[in-house]
Amino acid sequence: MATEFSQEAERKDWDTYFMDIAYMVSTRSRCPRRHVGALLMQGKKLLGTAYNGAPMGVQDCSEAGCMIAEEWEAKLIDGKEQIVKKQRCIRTIHAEQNLLLFTDPVNRDGSTVYVTDQPCWTCANMLANSGVKEIVFHRAYPKDGDKVTLLMKQKGIVFRGLKDYEPPAQAKMNVVS
Ligand SMILES: [Zn+2]
Numbered sequence: 001m002a003t004e005f006s007q008e009a010e011r012k013d014w015d016t017y018f019m020d021i022a023y024m025v026s027t028r029s030r031c032p033r034r035h036v037g038a039l040l041m042q043g044k045k046l047l048g049t050a051y052n053g054a055p056m057g058v059q060d061c062s063e064a065g066c067m068i069a070e071e072w073e074a075k076l077i078d079g080k081e082q083i084v085k086k087q088r089c090i091r092t093i094h095a096e097q098n099l100l101l102f103t104d105p106v107n108r109d110g111s112t113v114y115v116t117d118q119p120c121w122t123c124a125n126m127l128a129n130s131g132v133k134e135i136v137f138h139r140a141y142p143k144d145g146d147k148v149t150l151l152m153k154q155k156g157i158v159f160r161g162l163k164d165y166e167p168p169a170q171a172k173m174n175v176v177s
């Protein structure tokens with residue numbers, strides 16, 4: 001076997017390991033439209049996990065159905081910008097926001113967040129003010145992509161999307177976008 005370990009190869013290994021955990025965390029979500037999982041890491045130490053869900057003690061999407069909000073969104077279709085109607089479930093607290101609610105601020109300073117999905121604008125804005133120094137995600141969320149990427153650059157937060165990553169089969173689901 002090869003004995004040469006480039007730093008990149010080693011890093012990818014840990015990325016896969018942590019992203020797999022984030023995907024397994026996401027299976028706790030009860031929203032049928034999207035399962036998102038997030039981890040708070042200090043180096044290789046796991047300090048918190050969270051997924052998208054309704055506040056504790058109230059009905060979740062599996063009991064009460066999704067709470068659908070409709071909004072108009074600009075989208076590129078065949079190279080042309082068009083306004084399309086989108087539906088979003090607003091019943092759940094996003095995984096990243098739950099992660100911030102249930103972790104200690106001192107543990108967030110200089111930390112890395114692994115999250116299955118690229119954060120939306122609100123989550124990115126909150127993470128940018130939380131002490132996190134790196135965010136690693138898998139599935140793209142193009143709607144807010146440009147402004148989130150710019151924000152991370154302005155804040156000096158490392159923002160990485162994993163390519164060539166395959167989620168664990170048990171955690172795969174179809175995302176309603
Ligand atoms: Zn829902």
Ligand SMILES: [Zn+2]
Binds near residue numbers: 094120
């Ligand atoms: Zn969000």
